[in-house]
Amino acid sequence: MRTKSWWGWGWADQALDQAGSDQLARRVSAFLPLDGQVAPVPDVERLRRPRVAQPPIEARCDNLARVSHSYGKAYRDVIRNLRNDFPNPPDWIAYPRNENEIEETLDWAAHVGAAIIPYGGGTSVVGGVEFRDPDRPFVTLDLGRMRAVVELDAACLAVRAQAGIDGPALEAALREKDLTLRHYPQSFEFSTLGGWLATRAGGHFATGRTRIDDFVESLRIVTPVGISESLRVPASGAGPSPDRFWLGSEGALGIITEAWMRVQKRPAFRSRATISFAEYQAGVAASKDLAQSGLMPANCRLLDPLESLIAADSDSPMAALLLAFESADHPVESALDRAIELCRAHGGQVAPRETSWRGNFLRAPYLRDALARLGVVVETFETACTWGSFEQLHAAVLDAVSPAIATCRFTHVYPDGPAPYFTVYAPGRRGAELEIWDELKARVSEAVVANGGTITHHHAIGRDHNPWYQRQRPEPFGTVLRAAKRSLDPQRLLNPGVLGL
Ligand SMILES: Cc1cc2nc3c(=O)[nH]c(=O)nc-3n(C[C@H](O)[C@H](O)[C@H](O)COP(=O)(O)OP(=O)(O)OC[C@H]3O[C@@H](n4cnc5c(N)ncnc54)[C@H](O)[C@@H]3O)c2cc1C
Known part of the structure; x- marks a missing residue:
């Protein structure tokens, strides 16, 4: 049985070891100051005792279960784990095996006044599985036994x-x-x-x-x-x-x-190529044409020059457009050929070697954790906007993070606009990492919503995006959501606080 990391991303055995961490530190110190320390992974200290008796179904209240269900997997979660900072751990983790057991647990929670936090894989990056009311007992409902x-x-x-x-x-x-x-x-x-x-x-x-x-x-x-x-x-x-x-x-x-x-x-036919652009804006224009062409590429991932250097091991500072097509039914070479033709019209060149992004993409969260331990403030955020808003939004975000560094890639492209995904790297100060990130996050969120972007394209609202979500959603719709919450969950048992409910 492989063990999942309680403090960071993924499998415990995939976290960077000392040698990997040293190597990363050497690469990163070229553009960010480091203090040469690696934050240790702490032993979990004693937690507050559960404030309610065991729920009526299988449940755990040992330290490991409680700390590993206290937070999601965002940068701020990793930092708090490394600091052994658990002021409000779940009182219990309950594991229903069927709907009857969920109903029993809800009845019990209504009776004892506890809140219930539904929990899937716990990979939320927006405070979705973290309860922030210190005065109300709560049970995290881990759906992991219902997996058929x-x-x-x-x-x-x-x-x-x-x-x-x-x-x-x-x-x-x-x-x-x-x-x-x-x-x-x-x-x-x-x-x-x-x-x-x-x-x-x-x-x-x-x-x-x-x-x-x-x-x-x-x-x-x-x-x-x-x-x-x-x-x-x-x-x-x-x-x-x-x-x-x-x-x-x-x-x-x-x-x-x-x-x-x-x-x-399952797809049986695949075709792909990497296209380089000397000018980032030319890559953006080509992505727009592709999104509007009806070709429907499976991958149309535009990396800005910095993202291409850092995340895709490119050896030249050019924007890279990773293109791929796939089908279960028919060959896709002709679609790729037409896509390349569209890119060439914007000055794009087929790169001699393909950009390796998939391995790096899956490895990225482990590197994020290692960087966090080295003292770097590193986190991602994403949005979607119309093509007409993108240039200004992009400039405003880079301005908001400055002097820290932000890279950008398109994760999705639609006929009417892209979904830009940013990664921020900022020098940290031990003990002040959360404050530094929270201030940066507030600045970039303002830049995003002030320039026509959504507060999230796919990371959800949770608790962290709520202030911007309240401004984004139409007020009559807010009235509908609050009424729905009152009707369906009159005792506010379910995940109180997410979506501002
Ligand atoms: C490294 C990393 C990469 C990520 N990449 C992506 C990405 O590519 N695309 C993307 O969309 N997101 C991404 N995320 C965010 C996260 O993985 C998604 O939000 C994901 O959908 C959460 O699934 P989960 O099972 O982990 O849910 P959890 O984190 O356990 O819960 C998320 C929210 O859903 C609620 N919930 C969970 N299960 C249920 C249920 N059965 N019924 C009702 N409510 C429930 C929880 O209460 C919580 O509010 C990423 C996160 C990390 C850390």
């Missing part, structure tokens, strides 16, 4: 699965039938179907069906006032969509227990 593939309808290309299943387990079951959900967030290995649905996750394909919303056929949800299950049909115009209502509800309106998801045949 219940039914596969190969004729209709659909699968019914329980919410607690993680990416690899779901894909392994589908692969046996030569099928795939084809939803790969960067956190794929450790996040769950329920978490993806509750946060409206984005997969890493750049165009076409890539957001989890696109694959939903029907959802089943336990709420404090009963079970909601939507009709399983290919499409429906029957009033406002119940699935749309639950998607992105972040555990505040109900607990997703099962979903029917649309799956696809």
Whole structure:
């Protein structure tokens, strides 16, 4: 059995060791001052005792379970873990095996006045699984025992699965039938179907069906006032969509227990190329043309020159557009040829060697943790905006982080605009890392929303994005959400605080 890291990303055995850390420090010290220290991983100190008796189902209250469920996996979470900073750990972690046990736990919570924090893989980067009310007991409801593939309808290309299943387990079951959900967030290995649905996750394909919303056929949800299950049909115009209502509800309106998801045949044809651009803006213009061409590339990932140097091991400071096409049905070389032609019209050149991004992409969160231990403030944030707003938004974000460094890549491109994803590297000060990051985050969030961007394209709202979310969503819709919360969860049992509810 491999062990997951309690303090950082992913598998414990993948964290950088001393030699890896030294090597990273040598590379990074070229552009950021370092103090030569590596923050140690602490032993967990004694936690506050649980304030309520055990919930009526299987539950744990040992230190390891409680610290590893206290936070998500953002930079600020890693820093607090390394500082042994757990003022408000969950009182219990409960592990339901079925809907009856969820209902029993909700009844119990209503009785003892506890809050319930639904928990999938715990990979939230927005404070989604962290309860911040120090005065109310709470139980983290870990859906990890509800991880079955219940039914596969190969004729209709659909699968019914329980919410607690993680990416690899779901894909392994589908692969046996030569099928795939084809939803790969960067956190794929450790996040769950329920978490993806509750946060409206984005997969890493750049165009076409890539957001989890696109694959939903029907959802089943336990709420404090009963079970909601939507009709399983290919499409429906029957009033406002119940699935749309639950998607992105972040555990505040109900607990997703099962979903029917649309799956696809596994791609058999693939073609790809890397295109270099001397001018970043030319790469942006080419990405726009590609997004509007109807070619639907699977990958259309524009890396700015710095991102290309840092994250893709490029040896030249040029913008790189990573292009890929795939299909289960037909060869895709002609689509790639046409895409290259479009890029050449903007001065793009096919690079002699392909940019290696996939390995680096999966390795990036481990490097983030190692950098955090070296004292660097390092974090990502993302948005989406129209093509018309991008240039100004991009300039405003770089200005807001200055003098720190920010790199940018497009994770998704749409006919009407890109989804830019930024990584910030700032010199840290031991003990002041959270303050430095929080100030930077507030500045970049202001820059994003003041320049027409959404506060998040796929990282969700949680607690951290709430101030900007309240400004972004129309007020009548806020009224609807608050009314829904009052009706479905009158005692505010479910994840109080996320989405401002
Ligand atoms: C390194 C890294 C890379 C990431 N890459 C991506 C990416 O590419 N795309 C992307 O979209 N996101 C990404 N994320 C963010 C995160 O992985 C997603 O938000 C993911 O969907 C969360 O899934 P989870 O199972 O871990 O949910 P959790 O973190 O456990 O929970 C997230 C939220 O959903 C609620 N929730 C969880 N399960 C349920 C349920 N069954 N019913 C109701 N509510 C529930 C929780 O209460 C919480 O509010 C990344 C995060 C990290 C740390």
